[in-house]
Amino acid sequence: MIKTLKNLKNLKVNNPSYNSIMSKSFFKEMKKNKSFYIMMIPGLFVLFLFSYIPMVGVLIAFKNYSPSKGIIGSEWVGFKNFEFFFKSIDAFSVTINTISYNLVFLIIGLAISLMFAILIEQLSNKYLASFYKSVILIPYLFSWVVVAYILFAFLSPDKGFINYVLGLFGKEWISWYGDPIYWRFIIPISYIWKNVGYAMIILIAGITGISKDYYEAAEIDGANKFQQTVKITIPMIMPIVITLVLISAGKIFYANFGDWGMFYTLPKQSGILLPATDVIDTYIYRSLKDMGDFGISSAVGFYQSCVGCVLVLVSNYVVKKFDSESSIF
Amino acid sequence: MEKSAKPGYKSLLPNIAIHSVFLIYCLLVILPIIMVVIISFTDEGFLNIAGYRFIPGKMNLNAYIYIFTGNVTVLNAYAVTMLVTAAGTILNLIISSLLSYPLSRAEVKYRSRISFFVMFPLLFSGGMVPWYILISKYLHLSDNLLALIVPYAVSSVYVLIMRNFFRDLPDAIVEAARIDGSGEFNTFIAVILPLSKPIIATVGLFVGIFFWNDWYTCSLFISENKLFTLQYLLQIIMNQIAFLQGNDMLRGTLDNLPSESARMAACVLTVAPILFLYPFLQRYIVKGLTLGAVKT
Numbered sequence: 001m002i003k004t005l006k007n008l009k010n011l012k013v014n015n016p017s018y019n020s021i022m023s024k025s026f027f028k029e030m031k032k033n034k035s036f037y038i039m040m041i042p043g044l045f046v047l048f049l050f051s052y053i054p055m056v057g058v059l060i061a062f063k064n065y066s067p068s069k070g071i072i073g074s075e076w077v078g079f080k081n082f083e084f085f086f087k088s089i090d091a092f093s094v095t096i097n098t099i100s101y102n103l104v105f106l107i108i109g110l111a112i113s114l115m116f117a118i119l120i121e122q123l124s125n126k127y128l129a130s131f132y133k134s135v136i137l138i139p140y141l142f143s144w145v146v147v148a149y150i151l152f153a154f155l156s157p158d159k160g161f162i163n164y165v166l167g168l169f170g171k172e173w174i175s176w177y178g179d180p181i182y183w184r185f186i187i188p189i190s191y192i193w194k195n196v197g198y199a200m201i202i203l204i205a206g207i208t209g210i211s212k213d214y215y216e217a218a219e220i221d222g223a224n225k226f227q228q229t230v231k232i233t234i235p236m237i238m239p240i241v242i243t244l245v246l247i248s249a250g251k252i253f254y255a256n257f258g259d260w261g262m263f264y265t266l267p268k269q270s271g272i273l274l275p276a277t278d279v280i281d282t283y284i285y286r287s288l289k290d291m292g293d294f295g296i297s298s299a300v301g302f303y304q305s306c307v308g309c310v311l312v313l314v315s316n317y318v319v320k321k322f323d324s325e326s327s328i329f
Numbered sequence: 330m331e332k333s334a335k336p337g338y339k340s341l342l343p344n345i346a347i348h349s350v351f352l353i354y355c356l357l358v359i360l361p362i363i364m365v366v367i368i369s370f371t372d373e374g375f376l377n378i379a380g381y382r383f384i385p386g387k388m389n390l391n392a393y394i395y396i397f398t399g400n401v402t403v404l405n406a407y408a409v410t411m412l413v414t415a416a417g418t419i420l421n422l423i424i425s426s427l428l429s430y431p432l433s434r435a436e437v438k439y440r441s442r443i444s445f446f447v448m449f450p451l452l453f454s455g456g457m458v459p460w461y462i463l464i465s466k467y468l469h470l471s472d473n474l475l476a477l478i479v480p481y482a483v484s485s486v487y488v489l490i491m492r493n494f495f496r497d498l499p500d501a502i503v504e505a506a507r508i509d510g511s512g513e514f515n516t517f518i519a520v521i522l523p524l525s526k527p528i529i530a531t532v533g534l535f536v537g538i539f540f541w542n543d544w545y546t547c548s549l550f551i552s553e554n555k556l557f558t559l560q561y562l563l564q565i566i567m568n569q570i571a572f573l574q575g576n577d578m579l580r581g582t583l584d585n586l587p588s589e590s591a592r593m594a595a596c597v598l599t600v601a602p603i604l605f606l607y608p609f610l611q612r613y614i615v616k617g618l619t620l621g622a623v624k625t
Contacts, residue, residue: 029438035513036431040443043428046482050460051450057459067466119347132351134611135358141603141614143542145564149596150361152567153368159380161364193358198618205619225343261545268567284457289549294458301456309453
């Protein structure tokens with residue numbers, strides 16, 4: 001037994017092929033491309049520090065975290081934090097809100113973007129077309145805080161423009177910030193107002209990429225603009241549309257990258273509106289910031305990350321099947 | 330192109346319809362912005378009686394005078410935001426380009442493994458809470474402007490976009506520099522970067538807009554008034570108005586808060602830089618959006 005171990009050791013030390021596989025080639029590579037690897041160090045360090053170390057922190061979800069004891073020192077509580085969240089009514093409502101809002105954004109937002117993209121490409125006046133494009137894209141550059149101000153100018157209960165107009169028609173003023181039901185419409189409208197330009201620009205790039213030959217051939221055959229759109233443009237940009245759909249669908253539970261600021265800033269954190277405006281990210285943010293509950297908020301965060309990861313992988317798998325060029329990984 | 334050059338009667342009508350659709354939508358985009366601008370220039374007393382209107386009533390500059398003389402917080406927040414945006418964008422561009430260039434070189438043996446390391450955080454993240462605890466409890470960056478900058482010094486998506494750009498540059502350039510005896514780092518600085526101005530500008534623009542618009546990092550880590558960014562200050566002012574409207578009793582005690590028009594003026598000042606620069610940068614923005622979507 002000992003002899004074999006010794007033999008193995010000798011084998012390891014003396015066998016040149018073993019060394020070259022493991023360490024030697026590594027150091028050789030490091031030496032050869034030293035400057036390349038040094039260049040990457042700062043970036044890799046930042047990623048390691050701010051993206052990888054927090055991954056270990058998901059342990060907090062299984063602990064009764066107390067700041068004084070630290071992550072390692074805090075006691076284990078198993079699935080208690082998850083239990084608390086999933087047994088509350090919130091779990092169901094924030095999950096449903098997250099999914100349903102994103103689906104509405106996706107379907108209505110893409111439909112409008114697609115319509116705009118097709119219509120804008122029909123215009124013969126290229127100057128006006130690019131003017132429209134620029135204007136529609138403007139709100140995309142605003143933060144949700146700014147959009148919340150613009151929205152408030154319209155919806156303010158006593159000074160808002162909409163209530164003023166309602167007053168002109170002799171209608172009763174509406175307390176927009178007092179009833180969740182309105183927000184099921186206000187939120188998608190705000191989203192579309194801010195983001196429709198983004199998808200439109202991408203779809204326009206796709207439409208511009210379609211070869212002009214198809215249209216010329218169709219014209220010779222006597223097809224009108226509408227027929228050309230239905231038979232050429234739409235089928236040709238379907239891959240881009242489907243890719244956009246799948247990528248956004250994958251991102252519904254995508255922690256950190258989701259565009260959740262609207263759910264927090266637009267309703268001005270009104271507690272009455274929470275049934276219609278609370279999504280998974282705002283839930284985490286509120287339990288962290290307002291209640292200081294690390295355990296529950298990280299349990300919900302872990303739930304979000306896991307569902308998000310599965311969704312990204314599934315959607316990416318489908319994208320790959322459909323159009324391997326457009327997949328993320 | 331030629332076919333649309335001579336619009337006959339047939340295509341005239343649809344053209345008018347399309348133009349009116351876009352004109353109406355553009356008004357829906359522009360008018361709300363104009364309304365906020367008008368409110369910021371309207372007299373406070375007029376606002377209190379008439380509410381927010383498109384038709385300007387009594388106009389004056391009181392709100393802006395108030396912001397620029399009376400209330401230092403807004404100006405201070407402006408300075409903080411500019412500092413964070415400039416420092417953050419420059420840091421991000423330096424670190425991201427340094428990381429992405431080697432990933433584009435075929436001779437770097439471990440490039441695909443490192444690329445995976447860069448991409449994996451897009452797939453799974455530890456979430457907001459561990460990230461928050463790391464920065465505030467372990468790195469002690471609470472109430473430190475570094476907390477707003479350093480966590481965003483690298484963004485995986487932009488690294489991948491830059492890598493793709495560098496990869497498409499002709500290899501002969503690098504080879505030529507090598508024959509001339511240039512080291513890899515020197516080649517990157519003197520040859521590659523000047524050729525990469527378009528991608529640097531595009532990525533820098535998006536990173537800059539991100540830093541300018543970021544309110545949530547500030548809300549998590551900064552509690553000292555002097556270090557508030559513009560967006561977070563706006564966010565706070567908005568919450569205070571909700572608070573004010575709910576509690577009439579407190580109205581007198583919170584006199585130092587910006588009033589109606591000043592609040593909208595702060596909002597105008599927040600978007601003004603973006604709106605002023607937009608016509609010049611629009612080309613890069615469109616390019617960046619298309620780049621990011623086509624392949625990340």
